[in-house]
Amino acid sequence: MIDKIRLHLGGELPDDYRENFGSNAALDGVLARFLNLEHSEIVERTAEGGSDEEILEWCFMRGHRPNEMQVRVWNAFAEKLGWRDPAARTVARVNQRLGRGGELETIFECIDADEDRFGQGGSV
Secondary structure, three states: OHHHHHHHHOOOOOHHHHOOOOOOOOHHHHHHHHOOOOHHHHHHHHHOOOOHHHHHHHHHHHOOOOOHHHHHHHHHHHOOOOOOOOOHHHHHHHHHHHOOOOOOOOHHHHHHHHOOOOOOOOOO
């Protein structure tokens, strides 16, 4: 989320992600609420600068530091976002923009594809 905020602040966030940026129904908003924060607070803190670790620690101190079980539940939820839920619209737009047909199924796969973690032209 911090990288996405930095892209937003720099005016480089891809259009596919702008519509839901910070929305309570999107990954960013849900994560902010999970941390007991408002997304706008995290944006403001990120704009002040600092490393990912410093910003994360600020989130924990200001909001909520999840325990190991809460992190497991969050990860299980987040890894499936975009697969047969309202976020599937964003996944479809990213698939179309990247020419991947229906290959990408989750928001995280979209992010990985956008950041070329699959390698140039590589598959999921």
